[in-house]
Amino acid sequence: MTEGRPSAGAGAPVLSVRGLTVSIGHKPLVEGLSFDLARNETLAIVGESGSGKSITSLAVMGLLPPQVRATAGQVLFDGRDLLALPESALRPIRGGRIAMIFQEPMTSLNPVMTVGAQLVEAITAHEPLRRGEARARAVAALKSVRISQAERRLAQYPHELSGGMRQRVMIAMALALKPDVLICDEPTTALDVTVQREVLDLLRDLQRQTGTALILITHDMGVVAEMADRVIVMKSGQMVEGGPIASIFAAPRAQYTRDLLAAVPRMGDGSGAIPVAKAPPVARLHDVQVGFDIRGGILQRVTHRVHAVEHVSLEILPGETFAIVGESGCGKSTLARAIAGLVPHQGHIEVAGKPLAGLTAEGRRAICRDVQMVFQDPMAALDPRMRVGDLVAEPLVIHGIGTPMERRERTEDLFDRVGLPRDTLDRYPHEFSGGQRQRICIARALALKPKLIICDESVSALDVSVQARVLALLNELKAEFGLSYLFISHDMAVVENIADRVGVMYLGQIVETGTRAQVFGNPQHPYTRRLIEAVPVPDPAYRRMPAARLTGEVPSPILPVGVSSVRVSLADIGGGHLVAIDDGGPGQ
Known part of the structure; x- marks a missing residue:
């Protein structure tokens, strides 16, 4: 017990x-x-x-x-x-x-x-x-x-x-x-x-x-x-x-x-990471920041600022799965939306060799062909009034790709690839299970043949058996199409089973990053160790060591105007395994 x-x-x-x-x-x-x-x-x-x-x-x-x-x-x-x-x-x-x-x-x-x-x-x-x-x-x-x-x-x-x-x-x-x-x-x-x-x-x-x-x-x-x-x-x-x-x-x-x-994903020692060949990165981020103003008072002046993403730098290589883990509110999803061009940012973001800053409307549309997203809740991501075949073909219509017959053939092929019968193309989203709806979202993300797919908590709401099938599908598609994934999750066991490299986020900043073996097999930052130690173990005989309960005010990325968060520097402890070192107190 x-x-x-x-x-x-x-x-x-x-x-x-x-x-x-x-x-x-x-x-x-x-x-x-x-x-x-x-x-x-x-x-x-x-x-x-x-x-x-x-x-x-x-x-x-x-x-x-x-x-x-x-x-x-x-x-x-x-x-x-x-x-x-x-x-x-x-x-x-x-x-x-x-x-x-x-x-x-x-x-x-x-x-x-x-x-x-x-x-x-x-x-x-x-x-x-x-x-x-x-x-x-x-x-x-x-x-x-x-x-x-x-x-x-x-x-x-x-x-x-x-x-x-x-x-x-x-x-x-x-x-x-x-x-x-x-x-x-x-x-x-x-x-x-x-x-x-x-x-x-x-x-x-x-x-x-x-x-x-x-x-x-x-x-x-x-x-x-x-x-x-x-x-x-x-x-x-x-x-x-x-x-x-x-x-x-x-x-x-x-x-x-x-x-x-x-079907339950289990934590191991982080071994078995697949080596990724060195090549120009699919996405490159340097000193990226995303913030949101909070207004208050009678005059609705800006009083506080949400420091959602602070000074993040990373690269996602072709054919790799880069996972970002961290608590709710740490900035994972905001960073993903910045890469997809959905929120304004400071710093440099480059996708497929093209910087996001200063893009025209046509340039932003081209970026959408290179970056697609699969969200946590497939039912909220699918229009309930549209047939699923039309939903999967919609990106092709928006970008003016192919004739109606060619788009239908492409949609049928995508359904084959994600393991859905072709005769379900004319059904509506509510006629499918949760796992099937997530496969429809994956098929839609594949329609434009993107270079990078962002999976934002895409399997967290699925049953373990369905989750295992979707994760296997993602790995098959990566091998077949040479895709890169940015995989955002709070499930450490799932991340260890799918990721090639891992970045750990805390209060908007990366505090540790490295290969799967480095982060899970040799976690160095206290926050990373706390995340791994908190994972439930699917074994009733396992005895968890008593840990000190957290007390005091929960740290928040919301700070008064003029106050910035504590910036951390990443030190390489060997083999590209980077761990954060505090630079001091909050700057003014």
């Missing part, structure tokens, strides 16, 4: 599910599911997309979509069947006694209300507190999930926060009420490993203090191994296997469970 895991409580279960069947029309989405959940216990529900994990949690919460309903079974809580209760009786239970953290925070947070207003509303809806007391608890909840400048965040709107920060707001909202049962639906998918480690520690603290029972829905088997007491494995709406965590990992009985565990 992992160090610090609370033991499950004894006695009557706090929640019992008996023969639960959830259907849409006559088609069952979950069929005959039964389990008990004890106080202080963590039950993990795992399985691929469409297996019924999230539908089960929505049924427990009484939040099923209009056309979906529970057709059989019971959900017993405090001796009452939640499925039989009217909405008026469910309302005080939902959120206060049984809380839920959803995977996609932007759809759970109200975009027209500030973060503070939503936190205060959630607290006062279940506890009779004065507004000032509720606000103080909201600040404490944000600090507990390590959000920088918690007081200031209360006045911000969800769109002003990164995806990882929005997820932390949702977790803070649930933890503030100290529920009896907390359902976590992929709660750490959008979080980097260090914040994930802190959130998992927070969930354990909550269990120790209140005896809260957890239902953990996730595709991260490392998180399952570290957190769960018992596991339920689901496939096509049915439980195919269940039992104590140790026995499931050590001797899985079902072939489906064995396949899931085999």
Whole structure:
């Protein structure tokens, strides 16, 4: 058992599910599911997309979509069947006694209300507190999930926060009420490993203090191994296997469970990096800076500046995968957008030998042919009103390449390359699974035969088996087309399995860079070591050494106007392995 895991409580279960069947029309989405959940216990529900994990949690919460309903079974809580209760009786239970953290925070947070207003509303809806007391608890909840400048965040709107920060707001909202049962639906998918480690520690603290029972829905088997007491494995709406965590990992009985565990990316020693031939770089960055002004006060003057990217220099070589890792808000995605010409920058960026500065509209369009992006959420990147064949052919239409017949042939060929049937060209995005939609996005990125593809968290939301297939596809395409990738991720195990070279970013700057073997096999910067040490290990027998919990204010890239961040210099410690050395305090 992992160090610090609370033991499950004894006695009557706090929640019992008996023969639960959830259907849409006559088609069952979950069929005959039964389990008990004890106080202080963590039950993990795992399985691929469409297996019924999230539908089960929505049924427990009484939040099923209009056309979906529970057709059989019971959900017993405090001796009452939640499925039989009217909405008026469910309302005080939902959120206060049984809380839920959803995977996609932007759809759970109200975009027209500030973060503070939503936190205060959630607290006062279940506890009779004065507004000032509720606000103080909201600040404490944000600090507990390590959000920088918690007081200031209360006045911000969800769109002003990164995806990882929005997820932390949702977790803070649930933890503030100290529920009896907390359902976590992929709660750490959008979080980097260090914040994930802190959130998992927070969930354990909550269990120790209140005896809260957890239902953990996730595709991260490392998180399952570290957190769960018992596991339920689901496939096509049915439980195919269940039992104590140790026995499931050590001797899985079902072939489906064995396949899931085999697809989990695992950390090694960084060995086996593929040597990349020296050639003129596909992309060259020198002293790149990206900042954003923040206005405030009655006159809306610039008072602060976000130092998103600070003095970054790097090269991406032909045929290599260069990975950038770091926490949310460190500047990874901003740097990627600067390379793609999507945000203004200072310094020098060169793609395929052409500098981005001073480009005409025609020059910027040409750069788009050389650089393409694959985003984290494929559904948000695909127009739901267009057929997927038209979406893949759209870049060819924009650049005036080929006749309609030639574009159709090119699209069919791209579908072959990414492993999708040609007869699906006329379907719409909602008719595909998450992994298939990501393959469509990859096909669209390949349409213009780019030299560089930027993968911005492109596999973080996928199930482990789908993730393994997409990563294998990226490697196949790299070998076939000689592509270069800028691979942005917070999943260190995935990065170690796909990257040739790695750059570690912290507060907008590169603090360590080198080959995969150098960074993972011999990490030198304290931040790099902290990232690697925080990675969940998919082994229930692994004992994590106790580590000091972070305290104090979280460092922020937001500084007052006139104050610059501490600039670091990179020293070569051998073989091109560069590590940051501080040059001193903040400049003026």
